[in-house]
Amino acid sequence: MADRQLTQILTQLQSSGSSLSYTDASSLLSKAKLLLLQLNALTPTAPGAASNPSLFSLARHVYEQGALASIRAKNPDAFLRYVSQLQGFYELESTVGTGSAGGRIPGADANREEKNKVTGLYLLLLLTQGQYAEFHSELEALSTRLGGGSSQGTTRELEADRYLGYPIKLERWLMEGSYDRVWKAMKKGEVPCEEYGVFSEILTYQIRSEIASSSERAYPSLPISSTKSLLFLESEGDVVEFARSRGWTLKDGHIFFPSAEAAAATEEAGAEQEKPFSQLIIENTLGYARELETIV
Amino acid sequence: MTDKDTNKKEDEMTVVVPPPKNKQSSAQPPNDADGDIAMGDDTKAGESEAQVDPVAQTISDIKSNFALLDRAVALFDARFSLRALRSISSIRKRLTPDILAQVVSETFSASSPNTQIAEHLLLAVDRPDVPLGQQPQQQQQQSSSSEMEIDSSSGSKSPAKNGGNKKEANKEVIPEIDIFLGILAQVHLYDTKQYQRGFALSRFLSERIQSLNRRTLDSLSAKVYFYFSLFAEQLAPLPPSPQSPIVSIRPILLAALRTAVLRKDIDTQASVIVLLLRNYLLTSHISQADLLVQHTQFPENAANNQVARFLYYLGRVRAIQLRYTEAHEHLTAATRKAPSSASALGFSQTATKLLLVVELLMGDIPDRATFRQPTMEATLHPYFLLVRAVRVGNLEDFETVIAQHADTFRRDGTYSLILRLRQNVIKTGIRMMSLSYSRISLRDICIRLHLGSEESAEYIVAKAIRDGVIEATLDRERGFMKSKEVGDVYATSEPAEAFHDRIRACLALHDESVKVSSPPLFFV
Numbered sequence: 001m002a003d004r005q006l007t008q009i010l011t012q013l014q015s016s017g018s019s020l021s022y023t024d025a026s027s028l029l030s031k032a033k034l035l036l037l038q039l040n041a042l043t044p045t046a047p048g049a050a051s052n053p054s055l056f057s058l059a060r061h062v063y064e065q066g067a068l069a070s071i072r073a074k075n076p077d078a079f080l081r082y083v084s085q086l087q088g089f090y091e092l093e094s095t096v097g098t099g100s101a102g103g104r105i106p107g108a109d110a111n112r113e114e115k116n117k118v119t120g121l122y123l124l125l126l127l128t129q130g131q132y133a134e135f136h137s138e139l140e141a142l143s144t145r146l147g148g149g150s151s152q153g154t155t156r157e158l159e160a161d162r163y164l165g166y167p168i169k170l171e172r173w174l175m176e177g178s179y180d181r182v183w184k185a186m187k188k189g190e191v192p193c194e195e196y197g198v199f200s201e202i203l204t205y206q207i208r209s210e211i212a213s214s215s216e217r218a219y220p221s222l223p224i225s226s227t228k229s230l231l232f233l234e235s236e237g238d239v240v241e242f243a244r245s246r247g248w249t250l251k252d253g254h255i256f257f258p259s260a261e262a263a264a265a266t267e268e269a270g271a272e273q274e275k276p277f278s279q280l281i282i283e284n285t286l287g288y289a290r291e292l293e294t295i296v
Numbered sequence: 297m298t299d300k301d302t303n304k305k306e307d308e309m310t311v312v313v314p315p316p317k318n319k320q321s322s323a324q325p326p327n328d329a330d331g332d333i334a335m336g337d338d339t340k341a342g343e344s345e346a347q348v349d350p351v352a353q354t355i356s357d358i359k360s361n362f363a364l365l366d367r368a369v370a371l372f373d374a375r376f377s378l379r380a381l382r383s384i385s386s387i388r389k390r391l392t393p394d395i396l397a398q399v400v401s402e403t404f405s406a407s408s409p410n411t412q413i414a415e416h417l418l419l420a421v422d423r424p425d426v427p428l429g430q431q432p433q434q435q436q437q438q439s440s441s442s443e444m445e446i447d448s449s450s451g452s453k454s455p456a457k458n459g460g461n462k463k464e465a466n467k468e469v470i471p472e473i474d475i476f477l478g479i480l481a482q483v484h485l486y487d488t489k490q491y492q493r494g495f496a497l498s499r500f501l502s503e504r505i506q507s508l509n510r511r512t513l514d515s516l517s518a519k520v521y522f523y524f525s526l527f528a529e530q531l532a533p534l535p536p537s538p539q540s541p542i543v544s545i546r547p548i549l550l551a552a553l554r555t556a557v558l559r560k561d562i563d564t565q566a567s568v569i570v571l572l573l574r575n576y577l578l579t580s581h582i583s584q585a586d587l588l589v590q591h592t593q594f595p596e597n598a599a600n601n602q603v604a605r606f607l608y609y610l611g612r613v614r615a616i617q618l619r620y621t622e623a624h625e626h627l628t629a630a631t632r633k634a635p636s637s638a639s640a641l642g643f644s645q646t647a648t649k650l651l652l653v654v655e656l657l658m659g660d661i662p663d664r665a666t667f668r669q670p671t672m673e674a675t676l677h678p679y680f681l682l683v684r685a686v687r688v689g690n691l692e693d694f695e696t697v698i699a700q701h702a703d704t705f706r707r708d709g710t711y712s713l714i715l716r717l718r719q720n721v722i723k724t725g726i727r728m729m730s731l732s733y734s735r736i737s738l739r740d741i742c743i744r745l746h747l748g749s750e751e752s753a754e755y756i757v758a759k760a761i762r763d764g765v766i767e768a769t770l771d772r773e774r775g776f777m778k779s780k781e782v783g784d785v786y787a788t789s790e791p792a793e794a795f796h797d798r799i800r801a802c803l804a805l806h807d808e809s810v811k812v813s814s815p816p817l818f819f820v
Contacts, residue, residue, distance in 0.1 A: 136618060137616055137617060140582055141580040175718075176718065178755055179755045211755065216762075217761050218762065219771075220769055226773070284792075295806065
């Protein structure tokens with residue numbers, strides 16, 4: 001009985017996915033989780049799930065939907081919770097799946113797509129939160145796990161995957177500094193699916209501040225018109241606003257960065273420091289003299 | 297130590313038996329059967345050794361170790377068991393199932409309470425029908441010579457008559473001896489690639505060790521676990537896949553670790569921690585490995601080789617987590633601690649490879665001398681090419697090196713780390729540009745460094761400027777990068793500071809040496 005109800009909820013979640021509000025989705029999800037508990041299939045090793053493969057995959061799908069719903073609602077904590085719950089399923093599933101040639105769990109390919117989607121989102125989340133260590137640990141695990149026995153070309157395979165390749169490429173571009181590619185990748189059509197779009201906002205903000213901080217050092221001045229394209233801003237008004245927020249000065253259609261003045265100021269300060277510096281040398285030399293005396 | 301080195305080599309390279317080492321017992325060859333042992337005729341020994349039946353020789357060698365183990369138990373001194381373990385490397389090449397079966401049947405009597413173990417051992421070497429409690433007298437000279445061997449090496453016993461001595465041994469087979477035989481069987485099965493059987497035997501042995509609580513077993517049990525996990529690694533499906541048997545032995549190893557910690561069994565503790573780390577890394581469970589390191593304390597006075605391995609694995613974990621400074625520290629220590637003997641070459645090679653990559657990731661260029669060491673030259677060649685590409689900042693070369701040696705890098709497990717180097721290559725490239733041109737258009741930079749587009753080039757250069765890689769400014773309107781004049785270093789305070797640092801170091805050295813060389817006051 002309960003499992004039919006569960007399937008119903010699941011199809012409801014899957015079909016109307018993005019149109020559901022988060023509160024509706026979460027109430028459905030909690031109902032589903034209760035049902036799972038009744039069926040004794042809440043965790044991958046629970047007797048219900050372990051013995052019944054269809055329940056196993058049902059439970060998995062519930063968690064996946066939960067993860068996607070929480071991403072849509074921009075709730076990273078809930079998402080992380082779902083991901084850690086799913087981790088166990090994924091680990092076990094590869095055992096079950098390949099152990100009997102994929103026979104036990106139907107629709108392995110569709111499963112993989114969902115799995116990659118969630119994993120890709122997880123990677124993206126780590127990336128936007130700046131948890132590079134976890135990002136790379138996860139990546140390392142993925143490349144070996146995906147390869148299974150043969151390690152040939154696994155990294156390329158990873159990159160080729162629509163969902164997994166996306167965060168990997170983004171990370172590389174961010175590290176290199178090719179922000180224009182990141183920007184292009186975030187445009188409509190390039191993003192693998194709508195859930196990924198959620199991160200675009202955070203990423204845009206991130207790269208914009210990165211560009212801004214490197215521009216401060218790199219350019220003596222910038223014309224406002226080209227700053228617009230440099231910072232991926234919509235209009236010149238936005239540029240002015242952004243410049244104000246960072247404390248840049250605007251003069252004759254050009255942006256001047258405070259750093260240039262600051263640099264000049266430090267130079268002056270350097271001149272002031274000249275005196276203590278010569279004093280330092282004298283002190284040092286006196287020190288050497290004293291030491292020499294003790295030695296000789 | 298030597299046989300541990302051997303194992304290490306196997307870990308990494310999966311082949312090569314160590315160079316034959318002169319075993320101590322060959323200095324005491326079996327004499328005539330008259331029981332009179334003259335310690336002085338070593339010279340004769342060399343000649344007579346050739347005539348001795350190799351089988352008998354091996355058996356007697358094995359048995360000579362029993363005496364060592366006996367003494368280890370009697371005197372409660374781990375050094376004797378270590379000596380017995382050391383001799384494995386010389387015995388292992390001569391082992392055959394028959395020899396093992398014979399030793400087992402001679403050691404265990406049919407009536408002893410430990411027949412179960414003997415049966416397991418016999419089963420493992422595929423000689424299940426050999427009767428127990430065989431009297432060595434069946435093979436007259438051989439067994440008698442082996443008896444003498446025991447006598448001569450144990451020394452404490454007077455040269456008793458063969459039969460009596462034998463029976464006495466039969467009565468009580470100490471657990472150390474049967475575990476030692478177990479290890480020999482493990483070694484043999486591993487050498488003959490009978491992994492499934494070895495796995496089963498190891499499981500049995502580990503259970504037996506868990507049930508015993510004897511301090512004298514410590515170093516032996518460390519060995520058993522070592523081979524246990526080695527067998528697990530060799531069984532299909534091979535490690536990267538999550539259903540490999542290595543996953544299933546984790547609970548056993550963790551239990552062993554817990555027991556070892558409680559009993560302050562340093563040998564097992566060190567070796568099991570290393571095994572677990574290796575285990576996690578094989579299936580790329582980096583975060584688990586990290587947690588293990590966080591929650592365990594690696595014994596301080598562990599064997600040097602275990603420390604070296606531990607540091608290597610730790611360095612690996614840290615490198616993956618982008619904690620390069622720590623990784624560098626650990627790996628440097630690992631390469632320094634690696635035994636210099638030829639049999640451990642594989643370990644130092646692997647550790648050096650990883651160290652090189654980490655150094656590159658930190659933005660350093662490894663010392664060229666590293667690549668010139670005769671023992672390293674061949675294996676490090678791909679890395680040499682890589683370093684060259686990174687040093688010059690040539691992205692194209694870098695890509696070709698990666699493509700050409702991708703398999704090598706994957707095998708060494710450095711591939712994903714090397715992929716991260718791309719940004720370093722770009723940075724060096726930009727630095728080169730900035731040093732050689734006072735002004736260069738972004739377009740040229742883009743072409744020379746093979747970057748995707750001019751915009752990318754602009755962002756990348758801007759980032760490099762901010763990160764302090766180069767001293768330059770960008771001109772957006774005209775699209776070029778203008779390098780700042782490199783200021784005269786001698787006009788700054790830098791030389792004076794460097795000078796001061798050196799003088800201070802010299803003075804400190806002087807003080808230290810004065811302190812050390814001056815006689816203590818109370819002697820004056």
